[in-house]
Amino acid sequence: MEPVYRGLGRCVCCFWLAVAFDVIGLLVLLVGVFVNVFFYDLLIYAGAIVIFLSLVWWVFWYSGNIEVLPAELEDDVGLIKKDKDALGAITGAVRRLSSRVSTGIRNSFRRNLTAAGGPTVPNEPVVVVTMATLTPNERNLESSMECDDVMPHTTMETSPA
Template structure:
């Protein structure tokens, strides 16, 4: 599988720019509340802080969207390649998968 060429911002550049925009708007509103001589300055200070806090959501999306995991590490988690199970661990794994597949589906009860 060929790797796609990714720019300097990674795969999630939209989340990056949203995070930067939230940070900039939040900072402008916060500074307007601090330095402007208006009667609702406290509202602007709190609103700016909240907008900056909400930018953390976009930063987390950007960061987690750019985490690269090699396929070798995914093999066990998503079952890309089955390892040959030997010994007691293989027996227990096969036994637990048989139990899981033979259990009837749970019915949902409506109250």
């Protein structure tokens, strides 16, 4: 037997958290507005933020109480009826085709991954690149040998203030 929910619905905890956040946020906000303290702006902002955060609990409460009939859930959770009509046959064929295509694509990605974790291309030559570290003197020497063009000196124009 299915339990009967009255009044607040299934998510009573979310409802009371939302109400508590609203009340606390409103109290903090009103203290910031009407009490003469030097940090009134902090209280106003904090109260507004707490009231805003109560929206999360209101959304949880509302979405937790949405009623969905089992007939509407059939397609979403895989409880598909075995229809004998043409639409059911077409739907089944499309589902099987979609499953085969997605499985084929998924398996092709799995086959191309090596043990090292990178994709491989069959019969592709492997290129090995060696790298060496250079000392600061060698870097300056090589950079001066590579570049013959010298960038002209430019000045920046400024407008008189």
